[in-house]
Amino acid sequence: MTRHERLNALLELLADAGQLSVEEAAARMAVSAATIRRDFDELAQQQMLTRTRGGAVANSVSYDLPLRYKTARHASEKQRIAAATAGLVPPGAIIGLNGGTTTTEVARVLATRPDPGGGRPALTIVTNALNIASELAVRPHVKIVLTGGVPRPQSYELTGPLAAGIFDHVTLDIAVLGVTGITPEHGATCPNEDEAAVNRLLADRADHVVVVADGSKVGRRDFARICDTTTINTLVTDETLSEEAAAPFTEAGVEVIRA
Amino acid sequence: MTRHERLNALLELLADAGQLSVEEAAARMAVSAATIRRDFDELAQQQMLTRTRGGAVANSVSYDLPLRYKTARHASEKQRIAAATAGLVPPGAIIGLNGGTTTTEVARVLATRPDPGGGRPALTIVTNALNIASELAVRPHVKIVLTGGVPRPQSYELTGPLAAGIFDHVTLDIAVLGVTGITPEHGATCPNEDEAAVNRLLADRADHVVVVADGSKVGRRDFARICDTTTINTLVTDETLSEEAAAPFTEAGVEVIRA
DNA sequence: TAAGAAACGAGCATAAATGAGCATCAAGGG
């Protein structure tokens, strides 16, 4: 394991547990305690953690553990959802994407799809997700428009009035929203009210609203409401969602796609 | 396999795995480790990857590596320039940064500097550089404000009317501008007129304008003008700039710091 | 409060990685 990998692994462990002792870290990484101390000192210098006697504590409690676990667990479902969602997007469309692991996967699928030619960008993607913009900035046949704003470390989404301001100036063909919860009664929800506000604007500006959510999120609700079920045109989810659970959405006029 | 093919293959492997060791790359490409090091160095120069001891890591933000440790390379000219520039920034300041390798280095130095405490963000950074925002989003002690706009693949800078619109809403204590050329007659210049326009707004909104440029850029001029020499308060450069070359700037009222 | 234990930092030795310099090789042009 290289030094670089080890430092990242230490941060991972720290994000999970919130704290980490020198001894435990040394055992996990199979290096001496002296090395771990040097690592902790360097990461402390970079403000990534705070040194304590005998160990270190996480500096920002910000890493969304459940999110990351689900990423690993539902990877293939996410990719099938992403592929199905990309299938809804015609060439040349203007598409809005918010942040999240599923929408990032959608962005990857869209970016790698063949260029229909004709000189114009094959696709315009409007997003408030920093990671999506970074990843797609180098793709030549996709035009990226990033909202401004302040990034939340937890999700890499830009929020705030500066993010909202952009939506006075654009319209979208399709908005693809990743959410952490969706129910027939409460509609789409996410954990943060600032993100919800920006996501709502994405939905408002779009002709067609697509919500992507793996089966574990359907029936859950989170703190901040993004939009009502009646606003949603399509829900793309996976086969872990039962027919019965899908029925209320269909009745509310939402097309449900189980990839 | 040509050199060009090999560089692309390296980036491909890196995109897949997120990291790559010199040894493994040498084996896969059937070339010596020395060649791989040269390749990595060149790609690192182009911001396509980040060099680590023993290998390299991909340069894109990803949910798979939510906490990214950045290697602090050692005293190069850029880093001395960056350190000197960071010394000009008082705690709690609101600072504007444009894109470029030197300003990215300034951002790193600012992000790792010790927290003065007191609860408020130690620093607010307003930038149109996607890579700086990505890298600093996880730093808890720095508030990042990103302009909106369309990223240019070459520089990761956001440009266009959406980027410009932000500057109606903010003011800055200090603007730090990386440029590709600066002369006493023509002022600061860069290769792209859209970037120049956004950079000019950064300078306009700031009380104090600092231009960072290594010695090779002083005396050069590029296509698009950012601002006049009279607008510039401070030029931070390195010791490769002769006293004689610095004199015209001093006479024009620019404080020249040779780090 | 004081003794013992744990953690720490500094210094040193070793091994790996690196960068610089040099020789070789292939491609292309006069």
Added chain:
DNA sequence: CCCTTGATGCTCATTTATGCTCGTTTCTTA
């Protein structure tokens, strides 16, 4: 045919990362 140019591989001095030892600091608890 020879020369130039650029890429590559090799060697060696230097830098960097690591583990160990030892004296010092800090915490625990009697």
